[in-house]
Every structure is written in structure tokens, then in C-alpha cells.
Amino acid sequence: MPPDDRALAQQQGFAQFIDALPRHLNNAPLGWLLVLGLSWNQVATPPVLVWMGSALAVGLPFWWQAHRLARRGGLLRQDERWAHAITVVDAGLWGLSAWVLAGQSPVIDAWMITLVCGLATLSGVVYLPFLKAFYSYLGALWLGVASSTILRGTPDARLLIGAALFFVLLVLALRPVARRLEEGRLHEIAHDRLAERLQASLVQKEHEAATDGLTGLLNRRSLDHLLAQQVRGVEGPPRRLAVLMLDIDHFKRVNDTLGHPVGDRTLQAFAQRIQQQLRTGDLCARYGGEEFAVLLPGATLAVACEVAERLRQSVQATPLLSDPLVDNTVSIGVSTALESDTPQSLLKRADEALYRAKSDGRNRVCSDPAAAPPVA
Structure with missing residues (x-):
């Protein structure tokens, strides 16, 4: 003892x-x-x-x-x-x-x-x-x-x-x-x-299950859970919710030319850059690979586009890594929730907006044409 x-x-x-x-x-x-x-x-x-x-x-x-x-x-x-x-x-x-x-x-x-x-x-x-x-x-x-x-x-x-x-x-x-x-x-x-050790271990396991091991952001599972909660809140009385889908432009080149360790550091730096630009209450998750998603509770389409543009300019203005130099840009798709939305449909429209941003030349923000703020 x-x-x-x-x-x-x-x-x-x-x-x-x-x-x-x-x-x-x-x-x-x-x-x-x-x-x-x-x-x-x-x-x-x-x-x-x-x-x-x-x-x-x-x-x-x-x-x-x-x-x-x-x-x-x-x-x-x-x-x-x-x-x-x-x-x-x-x-x-x-x-x-x-x-x-x-x-x-x-x-x-x-x-x-x-x-x-x-x-x-x-x-x-x-x-x-x-x-x-x-x-x-x-x-x-x-x-x-x-x-x-x-x-x-x-x-x-x-x-x-x-x-x-x-x-x-x-x-x-x-x-x-x-x-x-x-x-x-x-x-x-x-x-x-x-009991304290078990509780600490349980908290640690819950944290690990809810976060991405590389970037420390929420993972896809947590994103789906939180988005479902937010979208359910949209039902009934109209409530604002916006989603950003972000993709690092030409990220594959980083892995191919500089190696996967540098690619991992780039993802970590990008995650930090996102968090620095978000508002209090906004949520960021790693969606998969070099794709990230941001939930903006209470945001109108105009506010969501403003946040997205601030993120895009921040990534463009300052390289993600200086040694070695990694100065990729980011493409962003924006969508806002409709009363009829499910989590899947909202993410799908934001992802489609991201696809248009990449198709139109990358390093830009595109919004979902169907997105419109609900009546306050």
C-alpha cells in the first residue's frame, strides 16, 4: 500500500x-x-x-x-x-x-x-x-x-x-x-x-473517440452527431445554421513532393489556422483527408460567406508551413440550412458548393444557390 x-x-x-x-x-x-x-x-x-x-x-x-x-x-x-x-x-x-x-x-x-x-x-x-x-x-x-x-x-x-x-x-x-x-x-x-483512474480513462477514451488524432479537431462521427442536433433545432421555428466545407488545394502535391510527415504537419497547421479565424461557438471538424467542415450556428448566408472569405484570405496570405515552405490555398463551399434539410442534405449541398469552387479555379468561396436564410 x-x-x-x-x-x-x-x-x-x-x-x-x-x-x-x-x-x-x-x-x-x-x-x-x-x-x-x-x-x-x-x-x-x-x-x-x-x-x-x-x-x-x-x-x-x-x-x-x-x-x-x-x-x-x-x-x-x-x-x-x-x-x-x-x-x-x-x-x-x-x-x-x-x-x-x-x-x-x-x-x-x-x-x-x-x-x-x-x-x-x-x-x-x-x-x-x-x-x-x-x-x-x-x-x-x-x-x-x-x-x-x-x-x-x-x-x-x-x-x-x-x-x-x-x-x-x-x-x-x-x-x-x-x-x-x-x-x-x-x-x-x-x-x-x-474509480478516478477509470473515470479519467473513460474521459480520455471519449475524447479520443470524438476527436481526430492528428489535428485534435472533432472527427466525422462527432460532426454527424452535432450536425444532427443542430438540424433538429432547425425544425419547427426557423433557426439559422450554416455549414462550410473546406478543401486544401493541391494537397496531394505536398504528400508526393515533401512526404507524408510534412503533409501531416500541413494538416495540423491548417486546423490551427481555421480555429484562429472562427467565432466563439463555431465548430470545426476534420471531414476526411484534406477536407474539413465548419458549423456556424446562428449564421446567415452573408455571415457564413464572410467567415469563409476570411479563412480563405488567411490561408492565402500566410504559408501554412515555412520550413519547408507550404503555401497552398483553400477552396470553400457554403450552405445554410433549410427547414426541410436533413444533416445529409445540408452537407451534400455544401459539398456541391465546394466542388464548384474547385471547378471554377480553386482558392475561392462558392455558396449553394438554394441556400437562403430562414425568416427570423
């Missing part, structure tokens, strides 16, 4: 822990009330209230920080120390409850240890995504209980050793679960990465 994936899995686990930590801390007052209820008439109430007030005063800034981290989203490298500090303070305050409860009676001591072990067990669920903090929690909890009972002068070694053994067994039980959770996050990350 790549190191960056494991680091990401650890970050995700830490973020889950930080998100759950405030809710865990919010349950502390309920625990205090439980201690107060169980110790009622068994332990003097004022010391219990002093412990509760002290816990509130000391713990409040750390609980506020826990909520702040959760709102912001925990970052492992930045907030790990805060997570351990909040954990140690929370567990330590619970451990100091033994200063109030220990030594009152064997029964109170027993249920105090039971309460501590139960608290550790319930907390383990919250700490599973980030078990390192749980080690701090258990250590602070046990040290709080042990130091409190020792300061009270009533340590019960059996209870303290029993609690320590319980904590060790709890850690041993939770570690495999935590590892499985991390492995699950790793598998999820790997799955997401695979």
Missing part, C-alpha cells in the same frame, strides 16, 4: 475521531450526575460537588477546543497534540473522582472501579478511529485513579491492578478492530483512486 494512502487513511481516522469527540465530551455531565446519584448518602455531597465544579472549570476550555476542532475539521499533523491534551484532561478529571469516592467503603471502591472500567469501554468506541489517543486516555484515567487513592491514603492494590489489567485487555481487544477499520479505509481509498 503506498505510504500516501496510509497517511490519508490515518488522516481520515483522525478526522472521524475529532468529529465524534465533542459528542463524547458532552455526555460528561450525565456521568457526573450518575456519580452523584450513586454516592448519595454514601459519600459527603460537598466534596462531590467540588470535584464536579473543578472538572467543569478545568475541562471547559478543552471542551471548547474540541468543538472548535470538529467544526474546522481535524488535521492530524496540526491537531494531534490538542487531541492528546483534550483526551488526557478529560480522562484525568474522571480519574480524580477517586479522590472523592475512594476509601469510603469496599462497595463504593468496587463500583468506582466498575464505573471507571465501564467508562473506558464506552470511550473505546469513540477512540477506535484514532487508537493512539486511547492509550493516552487510559493512561491518564488510571493514573488519576491511582494518584487520587494514594493521596487519600486508601490505595487498594487489588482494584488498581485489576483496573490496569482490564485496560490492557481492552487495548488488546480493540487493536485488531482498529486495524480492520484502517484497512477498510485503505481499501476505500484504493477503490476511490481506481
Whole structure:
């Protein structure tokens, strides 16, 4: 598994822990009330209230920080120390409850240890995504209980050793679960990465299927699809659409005299020249060989002829290649869509206009005689 994936899995686990930590801390007052209820008439109430007030005063800034981290989203490298500090303070305050409860009676001591072990067990669920903090929690909890009972002068070694053994067994039980959770996050990350690669591959394949590999323009398949969409839009309310068919004059000479690699470079340069002269929203495709097609949505016959003439002059004015010199011209046929047009009939009329441009001497623009702008 790549190191960056494991680091990401650890970050995700830490973020889950930080998100759950405030809710865990919010349950502390309920625990205090439980201690107060169980110790009622068994332990003097004022010391219990002093412990509760002290816990509130000391713990409040750390609980506020826990909520702040959760709102912001925990970052492992930045907030790990805060997570351990909040954990140690929370567990330590619970451990100091033994200063109030220990030594009152064997029964109170027993249920105090039971309460501590139960608290550790319930907390383990919250700490599973980030078990390192749980080690701090258990250590602070046990040290709080042990130091409190020792300061009270009533340590019960059996209870303290029993609690320590319980904590060790709890850690041993939770570690495999935590590892499985991390492995699950790793598998999820790997799955997401695979899905991203598949999506990128799909996008790439779709792009390759829609474009001409040499010029990067739309291919014939994409042209047919887009033209069908545009022509369907012509049906019903009249809508303007023009098509240009372009053919590089005497292109065969380039391949025959300079070679096919130069011919390929010429086609690429011609494709760039077309794109430089088109308007926003116009679409250009390689129709086949040295023939290209341009869709001009919304264009009238006059506008289409103006675009075509600008293209023709641009190709005539500047050679397509300078080394070696390639200064071919271009012939262009223009047609606009009629309400009765199909994609095939519209392309056919534009192609016929192109044929006339080549027959009349090349390096010229010819329009389809039937082409006329629809009524606006």
C-alpha cells in the first residue's frame, strides 16, 4: 500500500475521531450526575460537588477546543497534540473522582472501579478511529485513579491492578478492530483512486473517440452527431445554421513532393489556422483527408460567406508551413440550412458548393444557390 494512502487513511481516522469527540465530551455531565446519584448518602455531597465544579472549570476550555476542532475539521499533523491534551484532561478529571469516592467503603471502591472500567469501554468506541489517543486516555484515567487513592491514603492494590489489567485487555481487544477499520479505509481509498483512474480513462477514451488524432479537431462521427442536433433545432421555428466545407488545394502535391510527415504537419497547421479565424461557438471538424467542415450556428448566408472569405484570405496570405515552405490555398463551399434539410442534405449541398469552387479555379468561396436564410 503506498505510504500516501496510509497517511490519508490515518488522516481520515483522525478526522472521524475529532468529529465524534465533542459528542463524547458532552455526555460528561450525565456521568457526573450518575456519580452523584450513586454516592448519595454514601459519600459527603460537598466534596462531590467540588470535584464536579473543578472538572467543569478545568475541562471547559478543552471542551471548547474540541468543538472548535470538529467544526474546522481535524488535521492530524496540526491537531494531534490538542487531541492528546483534550483526551488526557478529560480522562484525568474522571480519574480524580477517586479522590472523592475512594476509601469510603469496599462497595463504593468496587463500583468506582466498575464505573471507571465501564467508562473506558464506552470511550473505546469513540477512540477506535484514532487508537493512539486511547492509550493516552487510559493512561491518564488510571493514573488519576491511582494518584487520587494514594493521596487519600486508601490505595487498594487489588482494584488498581485489576483496573490496569482490564485496560490492557481492552487495548488488546480493540487493536485488531482498529486495524480492520484502517484497512477498510485503505481499501476505500484504493477503490476511490481506481474509480478516478477509470473515470479519467473513460474521459480520455471519449475524447479520443470524438476527436481526430492528428489535428485534435472533432472527427466525422462527432460532426454527424452535432450536425444532427443542430438540424433538429432547425425544425419547427426557423433557426439559422450554416455549414462550410473546406478543401486544401493541391494537397496531394505536398504528400508526393515533401512526404507524408510534412503533409501531416500541413494538416495540423491548417486546423490551427481555421480555429484562429472562427467565432466563439463555431465548430470545426476534420471531414476526411484534406477536407474539413465548419458549423456556424446562428449564421446567415452573408455571415457564413464572410467567415469563409476570411479563412480563405488567411490561408492565402500566410504559408501554412515555412520550413519547408507550404503555401497552398483553400477552396470553400457554403450552405445554410433549410427547414426541410436533413444533416445529409445540408452537407451534400455544401459539398456541391465546394466542388464548384474547385471547378471554377480553386482558392475561392462558392455558396449553394438554394441556400437562403430562414425568416427570423
